[in-house]
Each structure stands twice: as C-alpha cells, then as structure tokens.
Amino acid sequence: MFESFQNSLQSALKSLAGKGKLTEANMREGLKLVENSLLEADVSYAVVKDFMASISERALGEKVLLALRPTDQLVGIVRDELINILGPVDPSLHLKANGPTILMLCGLQGSGKTTTCGKLSRLLLNEKQKPFLVAADLQRPAAIEQLHVIGRQLNVRVYSELGAQDPVKVCQDGVRKAKEAGCNVVILDTAGRLAIDKELMDQLIRIDNRVQPDQAYLVVDGMTGQDAVNSAKAFNEALELDGVIMTKLDGDARGGALMSVKQVTGVPIKFLGTGEQLDALEPFRPEGVVGRILGLGDMVGLVDVI
Amino acid sequence: KKTHDVLNTDIRDLFKREGRLVDDEFLTELFAALVKTDMGVGPANKLRDRVKTDFRGRVVQMSDVLAAVKQELRGMLDQPGQQQALQFVTSGPTVILVVGVNGSGKTTTIAKLCQRFKDQGKKVVLGAGDTFRAAAVEQLTIWADRLGAEIVKAEPGADPASVAHRAVAKAVEVNADICIVDTAGRLQTQSNLMQQLEKIHRVMGKVIPDAPHEVLLVLDGTAGQNAISQAQGFSSAAKCTGIVLTKLDGTAKGGVVVAIREKFAIPVKFVGLGEKAADLAEFNAQQFVDALFEDLV
Ligand SMILES: Nc1nc2c(ncn2[C@@H]2O[C@H](COP(=O)(O)OP(=O)(O)OP(=O)(O)O)[C@@H](O)[C@H]2O)c(=O)[nH]1
Ligand SMILES: Nc1nc2c(ncn2[C@@H]2O[C@H](COP(=O)(O)OP(=O)(O)OP(=O)(O)O)[C@@H](O)[C@H]2O)c(=O)[nH]1
Ligand SMILES: [Mg+2]
Ligand SMILES: [Mg+2]
Numbered sequence: 001m002f003e004s005f006q007n008s009l010q011s012a013l014k015s016l017a018g019k020g021k022l023t024e025a026n027m028r029e030g031l032k033l034v035e036n037s038l039l040e041a042d043v044s045y046a047v048v049k050d051f052m053a054s055i056s057e058r059a060l061g062e063k064v065l066l067a068l069r070p071t072d073q074l075v076g077i078v079r080d081e082l083i084n085i086l087g088p089v090d091p092s093l094h095l096k097a098n099g100p101t102i103l104m105l106c107g108l109q110g111s112g113k114t115t116t117c118g119k120l121s122r123l124l125l126n127e128k129q130k131p132f133l134v135a136a137d138l139q140r141p142a143a144i145e146q147l148h149v150i151g152r153q154l155n156v157r158v159y160s161e162l163g164a165q166d167p168v169k170v171c172q173d174g175v176r177k178a179k180e181a182g183c184n185v186v187i188l189d190t191a192g193r194l195a196i197d198k199e200l201m202d203q204l205i206r207i208d209n210r211v212q213p214d215q216a217y218l219v220v221d222g223m224t225g226q227d228a229v230n231s232a233k234a235f236n237e238a239l240e241l242d243g244v245i246m247t248k249l250d251g252d253a254r255g256g257a258l259m260s261v262k263q264v265t266g267v268p269i270k271f272l273g274t275g276e277q278l279d280a281l282e283p284f285r286p287e288g289v290v291g292r293i294l295g296l297g298d299m300v301g302l303v304d305v306i
Numbered sequence: 307k308k309t310h311d312v313l314n315t316d317i318r319d320l321f322k323r324e325g326r327l328v329d330d331e332f333l334t335e336l337f338a339a340l341v342k343t344d345m346g347v348g349p350a351n352k353l354r355d356r357v358k359t360d361f362r363g364r365v366v367q368m369s370d371v372l373a374a375v376k377q378e379l380r381g382m383l384d385q386p387g388q389q390q391a392l393q394f395v396t397s398g399p400t401v402i403l404v405v406g407v408n409g410s411g412k413t414t415t416i417a418k419l420c421q422r423f424k425d426q427g428k429k430v431v432l433g434a435g436d437t438f439r440a441a442a443v444e445q446l447t448i449w450a451d452r453l454g455a456e457i458v459k460a461e462p463g464a465d466p467a468s469v470a471h472r473a474v475a476k477a478v479e480v481n482a483d484i485c486i487v488d489t490a491g492r493l494q495t496q497s498n499l500m501q502q503l504e505k506i507h508r509v510m511g512k513v514i515p516d517a518p519h520e521v522l523l524v525l526d527g528t529a530g531q532n533a534i535s536q537a538q539g540f541s542s543a544a545k546c547t548g549i550v551l552t553k554l555d556g557t558a559k560g561g562v563v564v565a566i567r568e569k570f571a572i573p574v575k576f577v578g579l580g581e582k583a584a585d586l587a588e589f590n591a592q593q594f595v596d597a598l599f600e601d602l603v
Contacts, residue, residue: 036347042530045341108528109553109581110409114440139581142445149440149462194556221409225344225530227558248408251493253532276408276439276491 027059027074034078037295041256044229047263055081075296082293083286085259090243090268091283093120094215095129095185100178102186104213106204106239108231109192111221112247112273114143117189118150119273119281124185125154132183134174135160136167136207139191139200147189154278157181167191167203171211188213195234208239215242217270220261222248228257229264236265247273249289250280256293326368328361336371343561343598344530349568353378372602376595382564383591385573390589392575393519393547399431399477399485401510401517403470405503405544406524407536408491411552411578413442415524416486417449418578418586423484424453431480433473433487434459435466435506446488453583456480466490466502467509474513487518494539503543521546522575527553527560537566552578555585559598 031052038048059077095101103120105113114137121131133151135158137143144160151158159174171188178186190207193200208216216239218232235241244265246258249272262269269284282288326332333354340350353375361371394400402419404412416432423430432450434457436442443459450457458473470487477485489506492499510517523546525533540546551560554577563574574589 039341039347040531042344042532045338049338108556110411110526112409140445141448142441145444146439146441153440194553196557221526221528223407223526223529223532225528225558225562226342227344227528227556230557231528248493251407251495251532252535257530 024056024060027056030074031056034294038256038259038293041254041293041295042223042225042228042260043256043293044226044260044263046229047260050263051081051085051259078294079290082259082290086262086269086284086286086289088268089284089286091270093124093185093270094242096214100132100175100184100186101215102175102188102211102213104188104190104207104211104216104239105219105245106190106216106235107192107219108194108221109140111192111219112245113137113192113219114146114150114189115276115278116219116245116247116271116273116281117147117187118154118278119271120187121151121154121156122278123281125156129185130183131156131185131187132174132178132181133158134171134178134186134188136170136174136188137191138164138167138170139193143189143191150278157183168206168210171207175211195231201234201238205238217241217243217245218261218265220244220246220257222246222255222257222273223251223253224257226260228260232261233264236267241265241267243268243270245269245271245273246284249292250274254293254295255289258289259293325365327365328357328363328371333358333362336375339599339602340375340561343559343564345561345564345598346531346534349382349561349564372599376599379564379595379598380591383567383574383595385567385591390548390573390575395516395519398514399474399482400519401474401477401514402484402486402520402522403489403507403510403518403544404486404522404524405489405540405546406491407493407526410491410524410526410529411550412436412491412524413445413449413488414581415522415550415552415576415578415586416446416488417453417583419486419576420449420453420455421583422586424455428483429481430455431473431477431482431485432457433470433476433485435469435473435487436490437462437464437466437469438490442488442490449583456482467505470506471509471513474510474517478513494536494543500539500543503540507544520548522548522550523572524550524552525560525563525566527551527578528556528558529562531562531565533562534565534569537570537572541570541572546572548573548575550574550576550578550586551589554597555579560594561598563594 035052124131135144135147148158159177161170164170175186218235218241272282274280337354406412420430432455434443434446458476460469473487521544523540579585
C-alpha cells in the first residue's frame with residue numbers, strides 16, 4: 001500500500017525537479033496525490049480540505065526561497081504542517097501534588113478503554129505512583145470482571161460494586177476508597193457509548209459533574225473512518241476533553257482519524273496504543289505518525305530518495 | 307444529535323436546492339458527500355464520474371441525481387439472495403466461526419445470532435474460543451446463560467483450536483442445530499495469530515468434514531478504509547463466507563463495504579444495530595443505501 005503511493009508521488013514530484021519554484025500549476029498533481037492519500041488514510045473530508053488549502057498557501061508563499069529541489073520542499077512543507085497540526089506534545093498526566101488525581105476514560109464501544117486503563121496503571125506503577133481502578137461500566141457483560149483480571153495482572157486495586165445500578169455512585173465510592181487506600185491516581189473505566197445516545201451521554205456528564213475528573217481522555221480506535229469527527233466533537237462538547245488516546249495502531253491502519261480528532265477537539269494527543277499487552281502504550285510523537293498518515297512510510301527516507 | 311445536524315448542514319443545502327447546474331462545484335460537493343460515507347476515494351470517484359457523464363452541464367433536480375447514485379450503488383452491492391442467507395446443512399449441526407479485529411463486536415454478534423436461532427426453536431452450542439482477552443470467556447458465558455445456550459469453554463490461555471474442536475464435538479454429541487465459535491480479536495497483520503485462525507478452521511473440519519459452514523467476518527461499522535485490509539487478511543486465513551457490519555446504530559455509515567464488495571465477493575449478511583441480543587437485522591441493500599444519504603434528503 002505504502003509503495004504505490006510513494007512511487008506515484010515520487011514521479012509526480014520528479015516532474016517538478018529543476019523547475020526552481022513551486023507554482024499552482026506544477027504542484028497540482030502532487031497535491032492531488034497528497035489529498036487522495038489523506039482521504040484513503042481516513043482523515044475526514046473537511047479536515048483534508050482545510051489542510052490542502054493551507055499547504056498550497058504555504059508552498060506558494062515559499063516559492064521565492066526555493067532553489068534547486070522543489071520536491072523536497074513540498075514534501076517538507078506537508079510534513080511540517082502535519083506535525084504542526086498534530087502537536088503540541090503533552091504526554092503528562094498532570095498528577096496533582098496532593099489529593100488523588102482522577103482520570104476518566106471514555107469513548108465509543110470497543111475502542112479500547114478498559115485495556116488502556118490497564119496500560120495507564122502500568123505506566124503509573126513504573127513511575128512509582130499508586131494507581132487505583134474503578135469499574136464504572138455497568139453496561140457490557142463481564143466488563144467489571146475484565147477490569148478485575150487486568151487489576152490482578154498488575155497488582156492494582158480495582159473497585160467495583162456488586163449489582164450496582166448507578167455509575168455515578170460507583171465512581172464517587174471508588175474515589176473515596178482510593179483515598180482510604182492511600183492511592184494517588186484514580187482511573188475510571190466508563191462504558192462504551194455512542195455520541196448520539198442521549199441517555200448515556202447524560203450519564204457521562206453526570207459523572208463528570210459529580211466526580212469532577214482532573215483529566216478526561218477520549219479513547220479512539222485507530223481504524224476509525226470519517227465518523228471520527230462526529231463522535232469526537234460530541235464527546236468534547238459533553239466533557240471538555242483533556243486529551244486523546246488512539247489505540248490499535250499496531251496493525252496497518254493509517255490512523256488518519258487522529259488528524260480529524262485533533263482538528264475538532266484541539267486537545268493534545270497523549271498516547272498511542274500499539275498492542276493488546278499492557279505495556280503496549282507509547283507517548284505520542286507527531287514525527288512518528290506523519291509518514292504513516294501520509295502513506296509514505298519513512299518520510300525522511302523519501303526526501304533523500306527524490 | 308445536534309452536532310450531527312450542524313456537521314451535515316452544508317450537504318443538506320446541496321440536496322435541498324432544486325434545479326442546480328451540474329458543474330465542477332456541484333461534483334465536488336457530491337464527491338464530499340460520497341467520501342463521508344467511508345466508501346473510499348475509488349468508489350466515490352466512480353460514482354461522481356457517472357453523475358458527470360449523465361448530468362454534466364444540465365440543470366437537474368437533486369433527487370434525480372441521488373436516485374442515479376443509489377441505483378448504481380445498489381448495483382455495486384448486488385448479491386444473490388441465496389448467497390446472503392446463512393447456509394444451513396441438512397443433517398448435523400451447522401457450524402459458524404466468527405472472526406474479526408479487536409473490539410469489532412464478535413462476541414455480541416454471537417449472542418445476537420444465538421438469540422435469533424433460539425427464537426427459531428433451534429438448539430445452540432457456543433464455543434468460547436477467545437481464551438486470550440481478559441474475561442472474554444465470562445462475557446460469552448453471561449450471554450449463554452441469558453439466552454439459554456450450552457457453552458464449551460476452557461481455562462484462560464488454553465489452545466483456542468482445542469476449544470473449537472470440543473465445541474463442534476459437543477454440538478454433534480447433543481444433537482444441536484447450530485454451533486457458533488467465538489475467537490479472540492486479532493489484527494490481520496499478525497501472521498502468527500492468522501495462522502492460529504487457519505488452525506482453528508482446520509480443526510473444526512476434523513469433526514465435521516465441511517465445517518465450518520459459515521465464517522462470519524465482523525466489521526466495525528465505524529471503521530474506515532482499513533476494513534478493506536481486514537477483509538483481505540481474514541478471507542485468506544479463514545475463508546470468510548459473509549460479513550456482519552456492526553454499530554450501525556450510530557452516525558457511522560459503514561460505506562466501506564461498497565469497496566469491499568467491489569474487491570472481494572464476500573456478501574454482507576447481517577448488520578448490528580445495538581448492544582442487545584435483539585439488535586441484529588438481515589442486510590438489506592436498499593435500506594443500507596438509503597441510510598448512506600439519510601442526512602442529505
Ligand atoms: N491490537 C490492539 N488491540 C487493542 C489495543 N487496545 C485495545 N485492544 C483490544 O481491543 C479490544 C477492545 O478493548 P477494550 O479495552 O475491551 O475496549 P473498551 O473500549 O473497554 O470496550 P467496551 O467497554 O466494550 O466499550 C480488546 O480485544 C483489546 O484487547 C491496541 O492498542 N492494539
Ligand atoms: N452500539 C453498538 N455497540 C455494539 C454493537 N455490537 C457490539 N457492540 C459493543 O461493542 C463493544 C465490543 O463488542 P464485543 O462483542 O465485545 O466485541 P469483540 O469483537 O468480541 O471484542 P474482542 O473480543 O475484544 O475482540 C461492546 O461494548 C458491545 O456492546 C452494535 O451493533 N452497536
Ligand atoms: Mg470496556
Ligand atoms: Mg470478543
């Protein structure tokens with residue numbers, strides 16, 4: 001997949017070689033390829049449009065500075081702009097000096113919330129913090145048991161209530177128990193929900209209001225398509241998100257939804273999930289994903305090749 | 307709901323304005339509407355070109371353009387009825403293997419299928435072939451208890467092929483009509499796990515020669531273009547006979563099945579419309595295509 005786009009972009013950009021400067025006309029073919037590639041990577045249509053407009057503008061603005069290698073310059077501009085959009089980087093969980101820090105994970109069904117609760121706990125353990133998990137998904141069959149299994153694997157305490165009906169109460173009780181247990185980071189695992197499910201979104205807002213998490217993170221499936229903008233926007237409006245975690249990037253998904261989610265929420269991308277194991281969590285670095293989203297694999301390599 | 311409306315107003319305008327000239331701007335807007343369904347650039351280009359050929363330079367009613375697009379799409383999704391229905395064997399249990407990437411909705415889909423078969427008075431045996439994910443066995447067990455199905459399971463970490471083997475054998479032993487086997491979610495790029503799937507497939511055939519009779523690939527309806535790679539990877543490892551497209555109760559359209567249908571001959575058999583056991587419907591191309599442009603008319 002990567003190769004074919006790389007080849008066509010190279011040949012499109014080769015035609016620019018020696019022209020000395022970028023013009024609207026000689027950039028058209030290369031820009032079209034970039035645009036198509038972003039759409040194939042699942043970047044949302046509106047976000048691609050905005051991105052392409054800013055790329056052409058920047059490229060044209062820079063033409064005077066161009067000397068011999070316009071191709072390098074265009075690729076460089078695209079890469080820089082992508083890095084720019086996806087940043088700034090902030091992998092900190094912003095732990096409070098006193099009192100427990102409450103993290104809440106939310107998102108669509110099956111996006112990877114429960115697994116990511118485990119991954120964050122592991123990260124915190126490595127940093128000598130004391131995480132505490134709260135099983136606030138009362139919806140999905142065996143969701144509570146799933147969190148308990150993860151907690152046992154890590155030796156992290158998990159709070160759950162048998163036969164509980166109200167996730168708000170479970171979260172409140174959980175925070176209290178965490179304090180009693182002397183833990184300094186409470187992670188709330190909420191049920192998966194659709195952004196248009198009013199009842200469940202209201203429930204999430206109630207948790208947010210009553211428990212007041214310090215950080216609310218949206219967990220997004222790396223394979224998500226065009227709908228990423230709709231759900232991210234709705235979750236952000238409901239909760240004022242503090243960060244995004246994208247999962248399942250260990251496969252061949254291009255992860256273009258990252259750009260969509262970043263554009264509509266504006267909040268930092270915190271981590272990437274790269275596997276089912278609890279250590280498969282990486283701090284986000286824009287440089288690490290631009291080649292993937294663009295379909296170019298290793299961007300640095302390409303610039304050298306052209 | 308509100309967000310959804312706001313995000314779609316531009317397109318709504320496009321389709322409300324009657325008698326528009328079909329020019330570049332019009333075609334670009336149409337392309338945007340098509341891409342937003344997740345069908346991908348290829349199919350979207352193809353449909354736009356068809357509209358261009360048929361309508362360019364004319365002033366048309368948008369409803370005519372839309373009708374043409376839908377007709378073309380229905381053609382692309384056309385699948386013979388007998389191919390779309392589940393294939394049941396005439397004697398012995400019909401064996402169904404369920405596969406797909408992580409979190410796509412496999413286990414829930416099994417519960418939904420189980421409910422459907424139970425409603426038809428059939429006897430069902432479930433195989434808890436996901437021995438990997440935390441509490442996956444418990445999840446399927448809860449469903450089996452709720453729905454009154456027998457379940458075959460093993461300890462966490464056990465060999466899933468052996469669970470699959472035992473589940474099929476159990477179905478034969480108790481004279482079940484249906485045996486459905488769950489598998490752990492896996493990405494199509496994980497070659498060792500795809501080989502494990504081949505093994506599960508093979509082992510089932512040792513109990514009943516032509517089992518599994520159906521291999522259902524569960525695709526997340528919110529997925530974008532990666533679903534094409536999923537269809538490719540899972541088909542070659544597990545010879546998928548049908549697709550179940552889940553989570554269509556949200557705002558995602560699942561349009562990528564149009565591209566999948568173009569590339570591989572796997573029919574969409576069911577759609578998932580919620581988290582409850584009753585939330586499964588047979589795939590209906592007409593309804594699906596109408597839903598793709600639901601926000602536009
Ligand atoms: N390959 C891969 N799989 C992942 C990753 N993160 C989570 N998963 C898997 O994705 C599936 C769903 O993960 P969960 O953590 O249960 O997702 P969830 O959001 O809690 O799901 P619900 O509670 O049902 O909404 C499981 O099979 C996980 O093992 C990842 O980064 N890579
Ligand atoms: N809204 C909605 N949610 C669904 C649908 N199907 C499944 N889900 C939810 O999606 C999440 C994942 O479903 P599972 O059935 O556990 O998915 P899976 O493919 O078995 O996941 P793994 O075994 O971890 O790979 C759960 O929260 C389900 O309730 C659907 O059609 N609509
Ligand atoms: Mg969960
Ligand atoms: Mg499962």
